[in-house]
Amino acid sequence: MARLGRLPTPAEQPRQQPAATAFLTFHCFRDLSNNHLTGEIPFNIGFLQVATLSLQGNKFSGPIPSVIGLMQALAVLDLSFNELSGPIPSILGNLTYTEKLELNDNLLTGFIPPDLGKLTELFELNLANNNLIGPIPENLSSCANLISLNLSSNHLSGALPIEVARMINLDTL
Template identity: 55%
Template sequence: MQALAVLDLSYNQLSGPIPSILGNLTYTEKLYMQGNRLTGTIPPELGNMSTLHYLELNDNQLTGSIPSELGKLTGLYDLNLANNSLEGPIPNNISSCVNLNSFNAHGNKLNGTIPRSLCKLESMTSLNLSSNHLSGPIPIELSRINNLDILDLSCNMITGPIPSAIGSLEHLLKLNLSKNALVGFIPAEFGNLRSIMEIDLSNNHLGGLIPQELGMLQNLMLL
């Protein structure tokens, strides 16, 4: 099985832990195990799957932390850990997955701050960290991920102002910062988000005037 290119066990009724021996599949490019009843922790041995492009472990019952060893998967395009019970901080070295296009950790119990190092993921188009226990400010460094289409940080405990530099994300289609503890004003720089279709800032502590610049957003359908 070492030459196996795709392992798809998704949407079954599999239970128990993820076998650590899967780390021996060094030629596997796609590992789909989402939509099962898998429990236990994510084996750090998965970081040995050196040719892996897609790792889909979402919609299970996984616990523990995100292994820092996943940072060794430098060819990874898609990392989906959504809808589990993972906790602890997001490892800084996830930023070593330099080809990562999508990172979805929605619906877990992750805590700590959003790593500033995520700005190194220049290929990323979708970042979804919603519905966790993340705190601290929105890192201004996220504005360096120029290819972002989707940024969803909703339903956390994020504080501080909205960085005006977010307005430089010219490809952004969806921005969801709702249900946090953000303060300050809506940045006038949001008027530069010419591709934006959805902005959700509801259920925060924002004040001041609604910037007139938002009237320039011709594609905006939800505010």
């Protein structure tokens, strides 16, 4: 017969949790912010049916899974304040119902994908504090509802496209 042992107290439990154990499906809102989650964002995250996915303030590393671009119902995606690296997947341009995209304060590299200009419902785009390079895509002006665009603390080059400067709803640049 197996013996039951003592359960660890909260102080004895590990502070880091593997990310794969934290995800469930079929929720409207999944907020796993500031939970000391580590490792890469699991591939199965693409099977979530959520309107809001907030993973900010963890210690996720590695690339942003391209499968996130298939989450058509996603209105808010917040992956900020992690250690995500590599390029921003162009497939995120498929998130046509997304209103808020927060990828700031990571280690993202490469160009801002022009496909982000397809996010016509976007109100807020924050890509600040990464290692992004190159020009600001002109077609970001297609995001006509954009109120806040934060691209600060990157290594962007070139002038601000006149199309972006003329965005009438843009309050914060």
